Structure formats: C-alpha cells, structure tokens
Amino acid sequence: MTTNDNKIFLSESQLPRSWYNIVAELPFDVPKPLHPIEDRGVEVDDFDWLWPLECLRIELHEGKYGTDPWIEIPPFIADVYRRYRPSPLVRARALEKYLGTPAEIYYKREDLNPAGSHKFNTALVQAYYAAQEEHSRIHTMATDTGAGQWGAALAMACETVGLNCCVFMIRKSFEEKPYRRYLMRMAGAEVYPSPSELTDTGRSVLKDDPDNSGSLGIGMSEAIEFVKEDPGRRLALGCMSYYAVLHQSVIGLETRQQLEQIDRTPSLMIGCVGGGSNFTGFVAPFVRDRIGGKPIEFRAIEPDSIPTLSQGEYRYDWADFSELTPRILMYTLGHRFVPPPVHSGGLRYHGKTPVLSALVKNNVVNTRTYSQQEVFDAGRVFLKTEGVLAAPESAHAVLGAIDAAREASNTEKTPVIVFCLSGHGYLDLKGYSDVLDLDTSN
Amino acid sequence: MTTNDNKIFLSESQLPRSWYNIVAELPFDVPKPLHPIEDRGVEVDDFDWLWPLECLRIELHEGKYGTDPWIEIPPFIADVYRRYRPSPLVRARALEKYLGTPAEIYYKREDLNPAGSHKFNTALVQAYYAAQEEHSRIHTMATDTGAGQWGAALAMACETVGLNCCVFMIRKSFEEKPYRRYLMRMAGAEVYPSPSELTDTGRSVLKDDPDNSGSLGIGMSEAIEFVKEDPGRRLALGCMSYYAVLHQSVIGLETRQQLEQIDRTPSLMIGCVGGGSNFTGFVAPFVRDRIGGKPIEFRAIEPDSIPTLSQGEYRYDWADFSELTPRILMYTLGHRFVPPPVHSGGLRYHGKTPVLSALVKNNVVNTRTYSQQEVFDAGRVFLKTEGVLAAPESAHAVLGAIDAAREASNTEKTPVIVFCLSGHGYLDLKGYSDVLDLDTSN
Numbered sequence: 001m002t003t004n005d006n007k008i009f010l011s012e013s014q015l016p017r018s019w020y021n022i023v024a025e026l027p028f029d030v031p032k033p034l035h036p037i038e039d040r041g042v043e044v045d046d047f048d049w050l051w052p053l054e055c056l057r058i059e060l061h062e063g064k065y066g067t068d069p070w071i072e073i074p075p076f077i078a079d080v081y082r083r084y085r086p087s088p089l090v091r092a093r094a095l096e097k098y099l100g101t102p103a104e105i106y107y108k109r110e111d112l113n114p115a116g117s118h119k120f121n122t123a124l125v126q127a128y129y130a131a132q133e134e135h136s137r138i139h140t141m142a143t144d145t146g147a148g149q150w151g152a153a154l155a156m157a158c159e160t161v162g163l164n165c166c167v168f169m170i171r172k173s174f175e176e177k178p179y180r181r182y183l184m185r186m187a188g189a190e191v192y193p194s195p196s197e198l199t200d201t202g203r204s205v206l207k208d209d210p211d212n213s214g215s216l217g218i219g220m221s222e223a224i225e226f227v228k229e230d231p232g233r234r235l236a237l238g239c240m241s242y243y244a245v246l247h248q249s250v251i252g253l254e255t256r257q258q259l260e261q262i263d264r265t266p267s268l269m270i271g272c273v274g275g276g277s278n279f280t281g282f283v284a285p286f287v288r289d290r291i292g293g294k295p296i297e298f299r300a301i302e303p304d305s306i307p308t309l310s311q312g313e314y315r316y317d318w319a320d321f322s323e324l325t326p327r328i329l330m331y332t333l334g335h336r337f338v339p340p341p342v343h344s345g346g347l348r349y350h351g352k353t354p355v356l357s358a359l360v361k362n363n364v365v366n367t368r369t370y371s372q373q374e375v376f377d378a379g380r381v382f383l384k385t386e387g388v389l390a391a392p393e394s395a396h397a398v399l400g401a402i403d404a405a406r407e408a409s410n411t412e413k414t415p416v417i418v419f420c421l422s423g424h425g426y427l428d429l430k431g432y433s434d435v436l437d438l439d440t441s442n
Numbered sequence: 443m444t445t446n447d448n449k450i451f452l453s454e455s456q457l458p459r460s461w462y463n464i465v466a467e468l469p470f471d472v473p474k475p476l477h478p479i480e481d482r483g484v485e486v487d488d489f490d491w492l493w494p495l496e497c498l499r500i501e502l503h504e505g506k507y508g509t510d511p512w513i514e515i516p517p518f519i520a521d522v523y524r525r526y527r528p529s530p531l532v533r534a535r536a537l538e539k540y541l542g543t544p545a546e547i548y549y550k551r552e553d554l555n556p557a558g559s560h561k562f563n564t565a566l567v568q569a570y571y572a573a574q575e576e577h578s579r580i581h582t583m584a585t586d587t588g589a590g591q592w593g594a595a596l597a598m599a600c601e602t603v604g605l606n607c608c609v610f611m612i613r614k615s616f617e618e619k620p621y622r623r624y625l626m627r628m629a630g631a632e633v634y635p636s637p638s639e640l641t642d643t644g645r646s647v648l649k650d651d652p653d654n655s656g657s658l659g660i661g662m663s664e665a666i667e668f669v670k671e672d673p674g675r676r677l678a679l680g681c682m683s684y685y686a687v688l689h690q691s692v693i694g695l696e697t698r699q700q701l702e703q704i705d706r707t708p709s710l711m712i713g714c715v716g717g718g719s720n721f722t723g724f725v726a727p728f729v730r731d732r733i734g735g736k737p738i739e740f741r742a743i744e745p746d747s748i749p750t751l752s753q754g755e756y757r758y759d760w761a762d763f764s765e766l767t768p769r770i771l772m773y774t775l776g777h778r779f780v781p782p783p784v785h786s787g788g789l790r791y792h793g794k795t796p797v798l799s800a801l802v803k804n805n806v807v808n809t810r811t812y813s814q815q816e817v818f819d820a821g822r823v824f825l826k827t828e829g830v831l832a833a834p835e836s837a838h839a840v841l842g843a844i845d846a847a848r849e850a851s852n853t854e855k856t857p858v859i860v861f862c863l864s865g866h867g868y869l870d871l872k873g874y875s876d877v878l879d880l881d882t883s884n
Contacts, residue, residue, distance in 0.1 A: 005454040006525055012447040083448055083536065083829060094525065112554060114829030116868065159826050178881070179621070182871040183831070185880035186822055380628055384601050387525060387556030389625070426558065426868035429624040438627035439620070 006093055008106075008258040010086035015078060016253040018070035019246050022284040023061055023355060025069045027291060030242075030358045032060055033326030034316060042326045050227055050235050052129040052138070058243040069288075071246065077125055080160060084113050084120075085250065089258040089418075092401075094385040101405035103415040104264070107398075108255050108282065109388075110422050115183065117391065117423030118278040119153030119238055122247035126236045127157040139232040140164040144194060144219025147173050147345040148180025149391070149423055150238035155189035166233075168194035168222045170214035172341075179427045194218055199225040201322045216349050217321035217335050224324045239275025239346070240319050240328075240353050248281020251420060256285045259418070265289075266296055268404050270419040272396035273300045273309065274346035276356035282420040287364060297366070299404070300356065301396040303344040304369035308333050308352050309360050317351055330357040342372050343431030345393040345423075370399050376435040378402055379425065391423035392431050448535055450548075450700040452528035457520060458695040460512035461688050464726040465503055465797060467511045469733060472684075472800045474502055475768030476758060484768045492669055492677050494571040494580070500685040511730075513688065519567055522602060526555050526562075527692065531700040531860075534843075536827040543847035545857040546706070549828075549840075550697050550724065552864050557625065559833065559865030560720040561595035561680055564689035568678045569599040581674040582606040586636060586661025589615050589787040590622025591833070591865055592680035597631035608675075610636035610664045612656035614783075621869045636660055641667040643764045658791050659763035659777050666766045681717025681788070682761050682770075682795050690723020693862060698727045701860070707731075708738055710846050712861040714838035715742045715751065716788035718798035724862040729806060739808070741846070742798065743838040745786040746811040750775050750794050751802050759793055772799040784814050785873035787835040787865075812841050818877040820844055821867065833865035834873050 023030045033042045044056050051059065058065045065071070073081070092105040110118035130138045141158050144167070145151030151167040158165035167189050174181060174193035184191050194214045195202035201221040205212050212218075220237075227233040237244060259266060269286055271279030283298045290296045300309055309331050317332040319325040330351045337350035352360075359365040379395035381402065382388060390398050397419040408415040425432065433439045465472050475484045486498050493501065500507045507513070515523070534547040552560035572580045583600050586609070587593030593609040600607035609631050616623060616635035626633050636656045637644035643663040647654050654660075662679075669675040679686060701708060711728055713721030725740045732738045742751055751773050759774040761767040772793045779792035794802075801807040821837035823844065824830060832840050839861040850857040867874065875881045 007454065009451050012449065090525075120829075156825070156829060160829075178875070179868070179871040182875040182880045183868075186825060186831075186871075186874055186878060188826075383598070383628060384630075387562075387598060387602075389628075424868075426621070426625075426866075427871075429621040429628070429869075432628055433620070433624040436628060438624045440627075 006091045008089040008262055010254060010257055012082045014257060015081055015086055016073065016250055018072050020249040020253055020285050021065060021069050021071050021246055022287060023242065024067055025288060028358060028362050030355050031329045033328050036318065036323055036326055048135065049231065050224065052126060052133055052234050053135055054129040055126055055241065055243045058246055059241055074128065077128060080124055081250070086254045087112060089255055092386055095382065096405070098381065098385045099402060099405050101408050102410045103405045103408035103417050105401050105405055106418045107421045108251060110251060110278065110420060111391070111394065111424035115149070115152040115156050116426065117149040117153060118248060118251060119150045120157060121250055122244040122277065123153040123157035123236065124160060125247045126243070127154065127161045127163055130234050131161040131163055137232055138163065138234050140166055141236045142166040142223040142226045142233055143236040143238070144168045144216055144223045146170050146216050146348055147428065148177055148184065149346055151189065151191065152180050152183045152187070154236050155184040155187035158189065159187045165189035166226060167191045168196065168219040170194055170216065170219055172213035176430065177427065194222050196222060198222065201225060215321065215338055220320035221322035221324055224320060239277035240351065242353065242355055244277035245280045245353055245355055248277045249284045251278065251282045252285040255282065255418065264416050265294060266418045267415045268297045268299060268417050270299045270301060270397050270400035270404065270417065272347060272393045272422060273302055273352060273356065274349050274393060276353040278420055278422040280353060280356045287359065290364065298364060299400055300360070300365050300367045301400040302367065302369050303342060303347050303396065304371050305340045305342050306333070306344065306348055307369050308350065309367040310369050314357060314361055319351060328354050330354050331360065343392050343435055344372065345391055345428060347393050347396065368400060370396060372435055375399050376432060379432065380436060388421070389425040390421055391425040392428050394422045397421065448533045450531040450704055452696060452699055454524045456699060457523055457528055458515065458692055460514050462691040462695055462727050463507060463511050463513050463688055464691070464729060465684065466509055467730060470800060470804050472797045473771045475770050478760065478765055478768055490577065491673065492666060494568060494575055494676050495577055496571040497568055497683065497685045500688055501683055516570065519570060522566055523692070528696045529554060531697055534828055537824065538847070540823065540827045541844060541847050543850055544852045545847045545850035545859050547843050547847055548860045549863045550693060550860070552693060552720065552862060553833070553836065553866035557591070557594040557598050558868070559591040559595060560690060560693060561592045562599060563692055564686040564719065565595040565599035565678065566602060567689045568685070569596065569603045569605055572676045573603040573605055579674055580605065580676050582608055583678045584608040584665040584668045584675055585678040585680065586610045586658055586665045588612050588658055588790055589870065590619055590626065591788055593631065593633065594622050594625045594629070596678050597626040597629035600631065601629045607631035608668060609633045610638065610661040612636055612658065612661055614655035618872065619869065636664050638664060640664065643667060657763065657780055662762035663764035663766055666762060681719035682793065684795065684797055686719035687722045687795055687797055690719045691726045693720065693724045694727040697724065697860065706858050707736060708860045709857045710739045710741060710859045712741045712743060712839050712842040712846065712859065714789060714835045714864060715744055715794060715798065716791050716835060718795040720862055720864040722795060722798045729801065732806065740806060741842055742802070742807050742809045743842040744809065744811050745784060745789050745838065746813050747782045747784050748775070748786065748790055749811050750792065751809040752811050756799060756803055761793060770796050772796050773802065785834050785877055786814065787833055787870060789835050789838065810842060812838060814877055817841050818874060821874065822878060830863070831867040832863055833867040834870050836864045839863065
C-alpha cells in the first residue's frame, strides 16, 4: 500500500485488541448516573434486571471500567469483528477534486458493516454479554429503534449469539420504512410499532393521542416495561449508553492506525450525533492525542431542528419518556421532546450521551447544525463524486466535511479532514426522494 | 495478510491492467452476430448509430478484439476502478461452520461497488467510450432495466463521465421497486416505465394489453427506438453483450490473484446468470487455466422458472422483443418470452450471452436450477452466518455454493468453492418479504 491509494486497509491482525476507555483518562469528571427518583447514585443492584451486568458495570464505571484506559476485546467478539473489520479508511479524492479544496478528506466506512451501519459494533457485544451471563438465564434482548439502523443491527447480533430479539419501532418509521422492518424480521426479530398496546406507556400515550407517531423516548419506555415482565429479558441501547461509546472506540482506534500508516495527523474530525456513540467512539483515541498536545479539532454535527448540543440545556434528565431510566447529566431538549417530522434518521433523540456532553461542555468538541435540505444535497454530491450513498445521518457528517473543506485555504500544512461515514442510505431512499423531489414522473 | 484472514485484499497497484478477452483464446469459435433481417454478418456501419463505436468493435471481435487476449484498461477507467476496486475476496468461515462442510468457501464481493452490484464495472466503460467518441457528439445513454441494478449503475456511470441517462424500467418494477428508481433519479437519470407511450413498441404493446407489466425484451426495443430518434444517443447493455463480459473479466482476474495470494486453486466456481456477464467475466481467466490443464469446474445457476441454459434452444435469436438487434447464437427461451412473476431480479432474461452459451454448449460450464423458495432461504442463511444481505440474483450463487459444500466430502484435497456475490439485496427486501413472509405483524 502506498499513500497514493484511495483506500487504506488494515490486516485482520491489526484489529485493535482493546477498546479505548476514555473516561479513565479524561482530565475532567464524567458524572455517573443518578437514581431515577431517589436522590442518590445508581447501584448495580438497582438495574441488574434491566441491563446485562457487564454493560451495567461499564455504565457505572465500576472496577476496571473506572480506572483502565484499555479494555480487552473478548475473543468471540474479535472473531466476529474480523468478518467485517478493520473497515476501510478512504481518501475522498473525487470529492476533493469536485470541491477544488487544498484539504485532504478521508472517510471511515462503517456503512459496509452487517446491517449497514456502525451499530453492529456494539449490538454484538451487548447481545454477547447477555448470552454469556451466569447471573441469570437471558433469552431475549429488547430495544427501541427509530429509522431501524439500530434495530436491524441488534436483530443480527442476537441471531449471531442465539438470543431472541424484540424491537419497538417508532410507528411512523414502522409504517413508512418497511424495508428495515423486513431486514429485522429476516434476522428473526419481533418488531412492534411504538406506541403499542403491549405496555402501560404505549396504551397511555395512545389513549391521549390515538394517532401518536412515536418517539425514541416512548419506544425506550416500552422496551423497559417489556423487559420488566420477564427475568429472561434485557435491554439493549444503541447510542445513549457509555458502553456503546466504549465499543465504538474500535472505529477511532482503527482510524488512528490507518492515518499513521500513511503518515497523517488529522486537523479536524467530524461526525454526526444522534445519541453520540459513533462520534464519540470515532474521536476518543484522538481526544487522548489532543490532551497529549496535538492540535486536533472535533466537530459534532446535528440537524438544526434537533439542536441538542447547540441549544439544549446541560442538566440531569431521563433517557426515556416515562422516567424509568437513571437520570444522567447531559445536554438535553427534555425527555418528552417530540422531534419535528424531518428525515434525519437516528439523529432525532432528545439527549446526548454524558461523555460527549462533557466533551462539549469542556470545549473539547465543538458543534455545528445544518438544515435538512443542505444535508440531502450533500448526500447527492457524495453519491455523484465518491459513488457512495450515505445514510441521512451520515450525510450530516459529509456536509460537515464539505463545509470544512470549503473553508480550508492553502496553508503551510495541508488540512486533513477525517469524518465517520456511519451508515449507508439504501434503506433511506424514500427520505432522499421526499427531500430531493425524486418521485416525479421524471 | 495471512491465510487465516477472512478477507483477502489486493492493493490498488494490483488492480489488473488489462481485461481478459476470452474469445481470442477459446479453442472453439464464438459465432459473430448476424444482421437482424438480412442473411449476412453485421458490419460496424450497420449499428454505429446504436452502440458506441468501441463497444461495437468489441462485439464484432474486430481487430485486436479478435486476436489479443489482453485489452488494456484505459487510465480514466483504472482511476475510477481504484475508488472501489480491487474488491475483497472473503472466506465464508461462518457459513462453512454452519454447514459443517470440509470445503473452503470463498465469495467475491461485487456488492460493495457503486450502485451495489457488478454492473458498474461495465456501465462506466460504456459511458466512457460514448463520451470519448470523436465520430459523433454523444450526449445521452439509453437502456432498459428490470429490477434496476443495471439502470442504477448506468445512471451513476453517466454522471461520472458527464452524459445524460435515460432508463426504460419494466413497469412492474417501476411501480413495485421505487427505491432503485429513486437511486437512478438521485444520480440524475430519466426513468420511464416500460412499456411506455414514448415508442412504437411501447404503444403497440399497450394497445393490445394496457396492463402489460413489461419485459427486458420490450424495454430494450423501446431504448433502441429512443436512440434512433437522435444521433446524440447510444444504447448501453448490461449483460447480453460481449463487451460487458470483457469488462467483467476484472472480477475474475482479481479473484485469481487473490486465490494465488493464499495459495489456493478453485475446484468449483459458481455464479448466477441473467444475461451472463458477471458469471462469464468471473470465470473467464479460470477457463484459461482449465484449458491449460487445471481441473476446475464451472457452474452457472438459473431460476427453475427461467431455465434458459438448461432447457432453452441453442439457436440464433434476437436480444429484443421487436427484432431490432442483431441475431445472436445463444441458448434462448425465445425473444418474446414473458417470465413468470418470480422475484429473481435480473435473472429473468430470455437469452444468455453467446460466449457463455458456447461454453455451455462445449461442456466447459455446467448448469443447475433452483426454486425461488430455496434461493431466498439460502439468502437468509447467508445473512444469518456471514452478515451479508445478498441480492436475489446473487442468492442463487449462494445456494449453489451451499449445495456444493453439502455434497463435498473429506477427500485428500480440500474442495475450494468460489462464488461471485454479484450484488446486495437492500433494495430487494420487498421480494425477500414476499417469499419469506416477513410482512406479518410479527
């Protein structure tokens, strides 16, 4: 491989052996969760019925998770990772040429993963921990999903480890995005539209508003109630949890090796943020570098209609609608926030994971918002130049990179812009069609 | 890289510099096309209004195309290939384990290409030849498409070289598969449902049968008529042409290098056949090895409801419905064949490209047919084990490999089964849903 190649690969033997546990090294504290109601911290016993124990330990920064920067990747996980990882890092030469920018632009391809996004990286681990648990016999993982990237990843993860999977899918997506629902079903999952008649939360919301189209907060409450009914069920979380961030650090660790291989240091790293897991996992090892003195800038992109980091409050809030989850300190639009009907896929969540919120609060990460139209236009430019169809979520990161490249000028040192392409958009073509007006007769 | 890796990569410098022109080396003749009506061979002048000149020269085995086994890949094409090629060859360890087979199974991933299938490999070249032509000023490429893999690839290819693109999409797919239509539109193409009111063929078919759902033969006739109206238009062909076969030899050439890199010789190579281009390009360099003495078996898979190679006649026939194309010697079900309403994507065509037909006729390639249900079940097994969603077309090849692996026994030498995963199935989930009954409430 030479630096003239577009694609920078790592061999499977270069797959990271450990995840990077950023909270153990940050120079500031990432506050732990508080009990949902009582005025105290959360103990493992409070939620051992809800989360797989190992996930709970990570979430509460227990033992090694509070102190060790490196957490070994279990051999089973490493074996499955090796089926699709390390993922390629690609130099966007065609996009650079189109923009006429002096900057180099690279993107990390998480769109090639099973189920088509970064989500499988953590879904697999959560399902594996649940299947391995000796504490109790877990047979089912439950979760909520919006556009379905997360639900599809969890369905495939559960099938990989031999668990059942139950997904509460936001009703609007359930009806309008049947393809991701088919994919989940094909991988053996049960899929319910949320709000549903299966839970108190769902029934209560539907009683007040029979046409309620759902939210991630409501879906999570439903999944939690569903778990509570049977000791063999546990909850999986796509992006709000710290364990998802920890697992997604594999993205950043690979990216770091790939850039080293071609002798590059990033000047700017960009990602889209829903709950914050792909972005935070992507930048975490580079935050370490920045703390060590390297001048790297980090930029988290959100839709302007869901500006959690840019305009939300930094305070304790619940992750779900019904106040069943621990309270966490984060930027939030409020746990009963109902997002506007925009096509931003998984970026419609009211809060951002505490570690990312803390990075923003401490001015390590800055933020930018974009409108739906300009994001989808950027997706079209990316398809035209790089031949890759980005998910609407990821198109936010694409636009972030385009924007940064346009601002770049010829300086002494070539700007190196690196972004995470978190997922593909094949199952989001209806959204592209709506925004770009593709469904005309011609 | 070691032989323990699942994924066998080539660097961009290992991208083949030439396509392999199999007709120049076959020990038997592949007869050239005949005039559509007159009792004579086709001359370049007969069809220089229809095809880009260079494509026509390839099709007629003119000059170097009749004599040289190696045709240099133009630098522009090599540059674009390098954005996504060489594609990975992957050892299907999880599938092998699931099957408990002693065989090694490998698959060549053409599903990661722009537009999601092998089709872009030739679409790009056809559009490039048209854009480069000095003979006349070509501004538009027209074509027909079934499920839309080909149309999407051509749309993206035309955008890459700066031409317009016009696609006649089988009406049934136009209505039932809107996502591929959106993708074509997103890449700037015009898309018409075929039969359409734009052409004599379309109008005549609709007059007799207003609900006609279309066929590839009708679509091709419409595209040809459309081209005839304007000297700046040319026809692109996805799989029936020899030039498509020539360009797809890049698949086989890479696969051969990848297998050499891990010191393997295939015992059996498998692919699905629609027109035959991905299969023939995939096996072509290995046919050379077999002629040189290596005992390699080749197996072309078709749907049992469209058994062209297995049950068709070997005779001269037209490629299109209206008898506008040259007559070619091939296995055919008749150019007015209307395929049954099965979900086999691009495998619904009445004929198979002459070079593949000749390989079958001369017992170099054998064939097998499978039912729709077992093919989709195989697709589900592949998703479950390898985490990859195969196109319905490609699921035929998956089943071919599963079948062969099940038949494999422990012999002195480990059987090495290699198949071409020609495309992904994200835009075919409706078909999976129909056949696997995924659209129930749960």
